[in-house]
Amino acid sequence: MKKILIVDDQEIIRQLLEISLRSNxxxxxxxxxxxxxxxxxxxxxxxxxxxxxxxxxGMDGFETIEYLQQNSAxxxxxxxxxxxxxxxxERDRARDLGVLDYLVKPFKLDxxxxxxxNLLGTG
Amino acid sequence: xxxxxxxALKRRWLKSHASGRLRCNARRGKSSASITRRPSxxxxxxxxxxxxxxxxxxxxEVNERLKSSVIRCQRLDGRLRESEELFRSIFEHAAAGxxxxxxxxxxxxxxxxxxxxxxxSSEELRHLTLFDLTHPEDLPATRQRLNGIRAGCYEAYDxxxxxxxxxxxxxxxxxxxxxxxxxxxxxxxxxxLVQDISDRKEAEAGLKRALASARDAQAKITCxxxxxxxxxxxxxxxxxxxxxxxxxESLLQISPEQVLxxxxxxxxxxxxxxxxxxxxxxxxxxxxxFEFELHTGxxxxxxxxxxxxxxxxxQSQCHGGMITTLRDVxxxxxxxxxxxxxxxxxxHELRTPLTSIQGYSEVLLTRSDLENxxxxxxxxxxxxxSESLGRIVNDLLDLARIEAGNGFVLQKSPCDLSQLIxxxxxxxxxxxxxxxxxxxxxPESVTVLGDRAKLRQVLENIFSNAIKYSPKxxxxxxxxxxxxxxxxxxxxxQGIGMSxxxxxxxxxxxxxxxxxxxxxxxxxxxxxxxxxxxxxHGGEIRVESCLGQGAIVYFTLPxxxxxxx
Numbered sequence: 001m002k003k004i005l006i007v008d009d010q011e012i013i014r015q016l017l018e019i020s021l022r023s024n025x026x027x028x029x030x031x032x033x034x035x036x037x038x039x040x041x042x043x044x045x046x047x048x049x050x051x052x053x054x055x056x057x058g059m060d061g062f063e064t065i066e067y068l069q070q071n072s073a074x075x076x077x078x079x080x081x082x083x084x085x086x087x088x089x090e091r092d093r094a095r096d097l098g099v100l101d102y103l104v105k106p107f108k109l110d111x112x113x114x115x116x117x118n119l120l121g122t123g
Numbered sequence: 124x125x126x127x128x129x130x131a132l133k134r135r136w137l138k139s140h141a142s143g144r145l146r147c148n149a150r151r152g153k154s155s156a157s158i159t160r161r162p163s164x165x166x167x168x169x170x171x172x173x174x175x176x177x178x179x180x181x182x183x184e185v186n187e188r189l190k191s192s193v194i195r196c197q198r199l200d201g202r203l204r205e206s207e208e209l210f211r212s213i214f215e216h217a218a219a220g221x222x223x224x225x226x227x228x229x230x231x232x233x234x235x236x237x238x239x240x241x242x243x244s245s246e247e248l249r250h251l252t253l254f255d256l257t258h259p260e261d262l263p264a265t266r267q268r269l270n271g272i273r274a275g276c277y278e279a280y281d282x283x284x285x286x287x288x289x290x291x292x293x294x295x296x297x298x299x300x301x302x303x304x305x306x307x308x309x310x311x312x313x314x315x316l317v318q319d320i321s322d323r324k325e326a327e328a329g330l331k332r333a334l335a336s337a338r339d340a341q342a343k344i345t346c347x348x349x350x351x352x353x354x355x356x357x358x359x360x361x362x363x364x365x366x367x368x369x370x371x372e373s374l375l376q377i378s379p380e381q382v383l384x385x386x387x388x389x390x391x392x393x394x395x396x397x398x399x400x401x402x403x404x405x406x407x408x409x410x411x412x413f414e415f416e417l418h419t420g421x422x423x424x425x426x427x428x429x430x431x432x433x434x435x436x437x438q439s440q441c442h443g444g445m446i447t448t449l450r451d452v453x454x455x456x457x458x459x460x461x462x463x464x465x466x467x468x469x470x471h472e473l474r475t476p477l478t479s480i481q482g483y484s485e486v487l488l489t490r491s492d493l494e495n496x497x498x499x500x501x502x503x504x505x506x507x508x509s510e511s512l513g514r515i516v517n518d519l520l521d522l523a524r525i526e527a528g529n530g531f532v533l534q535k536s537p538c539d540l541s542q543l544i545x546x547x548x549x550x551x552x553x554x555x556x557x558x559x560x561x562x563x564x565x566p567e568s569v570t571v572l573g574d575r576a577k578l579r580q581v582l583e584n585i586f587s588n589a590i591k592y593s594p595k596x597x598x599x600x601x602x603x604x605x606x607x608x609x610x611x612x613x614x615x616x617q618g619i620g621m622s623x624x625x626x627x628x629x630x631x632x633x634x635x636x637x638x639x640x641x642x643x644x645x646x647x648x649x650x651x652x653x654x655x656x657x658x659x660h661g662g663e664i665r666v667e668s669c670l671g672q673g674a675i676v677y678f679t680l681p682x683x684x685x686x687x688x
Contacts, residue, residue: 106482
């Protein structure tokens with residue numbers, strides 16, 4: 001059973017991703033903020049973290065990734081950015097963090113599935 | 124002394140001299156007779172003859188002297204008459220005004236020129252005094268001159284004064300006065316020469332006025348130069364800086380003494396003025412437009428300055444140097460940056476509801492394992508998100524209208540404000556589960572005459588801000604109070620609040636209170652459009668807030684008396 005963490009401040013997006021990605025061999029966890037994501041990441045060991053960049057209050061997506069990558073358990077964990085921001089500075093920063101999978105909202109479900117399968121090695 | 128009296132004098136003189144001498148001779152004769160013998164008849168006759176001859180000689184001499192004296196007197200008399208006639212002629216025909224006055228200011232005589240000058244006839248002048256004809260302001264000076272004569276300080280004077288003509292018009296005269304005195308040094312009369320200097324005085328006054336108006340004009344120009352918001356630097360044909368206005372000083376943060384009268388080609392000027400500006404002042408052509416950034420000590424962000432050159436043409440259309448205007452375009456550049464940011468944000472804002480609409484509709488189309496309830500809730504999400512999309516598009520269209528200066532076309536109808544508040548609240552409650560909403564409307568129903576759709580847009584914007592900017596939840600309190608001619612609506616949240624700077628700019632176009640926190644939905648048009656709508660309705664809006672202490676938005680809408688319909 002693969003564990004996926006979805007981090008997005010918008011409830012309807014979290015629900016959409018949950019409905020789309022949940023299956024018999026995948027468990028989906030939801031976090032509405034960076035802080036909640038860090039908390040869940042300590043409780044579970046995720047195989048993939050899908051994260052939004054812009055989240056109100058506290059930690060944004062990049063800060064959450066940076067924080068989690070400092071933890072040995074997530075040093076090698078695949079991250080996938082799912083954001084409405086489509087600017088070069090964000091793409092550059094993602095690459096600097098070693099995050100190569102950058103999906104821009106709105107997205108095609110097929111693109112999401114393909115990326116997730118690829119990252120989980122379940123394709 | 125006339126001729127007759129002269130003859131009388133002569134007779135008296137002859138009588139006294141003749142008798143005196145005769146008496147003396149008689150006495151001498153008598154005494155000698157008493158000592159000497161009595162002379163004979165012949166001797167007496169000889170003596171008498173000699174005496175007669177001597178007397179005759181003497182009388183002839185006297186007669187000759189008197190004759191020449193008479194001739195001399197006759198000559199003097201003639202000259203005096205000539206002199207008097209000359210004076211009379213000058214007096215009568217002089218082009219300048221002449222008069223004779225007494226010390227108490229009476230006119231003894233006045234010539235035709237003076238009469239023409241003053242407007243009174245010489246007969247009329249006999250009943251007037253110098254003081255009657257003097258301008259009140261020049262009376263002290265006139266009295267002072269006469270007092271000087273009376274006190275014997277001087278015998279003549281000259282000064283300029285105003286007279287009042289018979290027609291009431293003041294005239295300027297240059298008065299030269301010489302006084303005659305009797306043997307006891309008492310002043311008899313003054314002979315005055317009065318030149319009409321009104322034209323000269325008028326010319327002087329005109330010159331003074333012209334000078335004053337030239338000074339005024341110069342002061343005005345200086346004032347304008349100093350007041351224009353744009354910086355001005357004027358260079359002459361030798362490219363020397365000849366003028367720099369206060370705006371230029373404050374933009375460039377230098378004092379004019381440092382650069383005035385120095386050529387822009389002078390290498391030392393480079394340390395005082397920004398290098399790009401120096402180059403522009405040196406080589407910029409007429410009409411050239413140039414923009415450069417200036418880092419000043421006070422602010423972190425550089426100022427954007429725009430320089431433009433124009434040739435100064437003097438009256439003969441000659442090149443009189445260059446004028447360079449400097450304008451601070453930082454604000455424009457900031458707005459440009461905000462517009463760019465806005466386009467990015469707008470695209471992002473459109474993407475958020477689109478993601479849900481596309482995502483959920485794709486799920487609905489591709490999945491066959493969903494339950495009816497799931498279908499319904501997904502469709503509800505799609506519907507809400509498309510409405511949200513519609514609002515953003517409306518905002519953009521409103522912006523386009525405002526930018527074009529068209530404002531709003533309101534379609535007014537009576538609206539129940541409390542009903543509108545309830546409806547809008549209900550529609551927006553999906554945005555958050557952790558907010559409570561309290562609505563209080565007094566009295567229960569308040570009717571305003573307004574554009575229902577636009578007022579809904581106002582409420583949606585303010586409510587969604589209250590929710591967005593209180594991410595930790597809390598209570599959103601909405602109150603509406605009817606106050607005679609207007610209704611006051613307040614919307615208070617318990618959110619993150621705003622800093623003073625954020626509060627100051629809240630109604631700016633494209634302004635988003637927290638750009639770093641771009642997760643907060645909104646294109647940064649909301650409050651600007653809200654303000655435009657409220658103003659179009661004749662109401663007012665303001666916001667109170669402190670950082671960390673929530674925000675309260677107040678707005679008013681005029682209520683229409685029902686009888687007015």
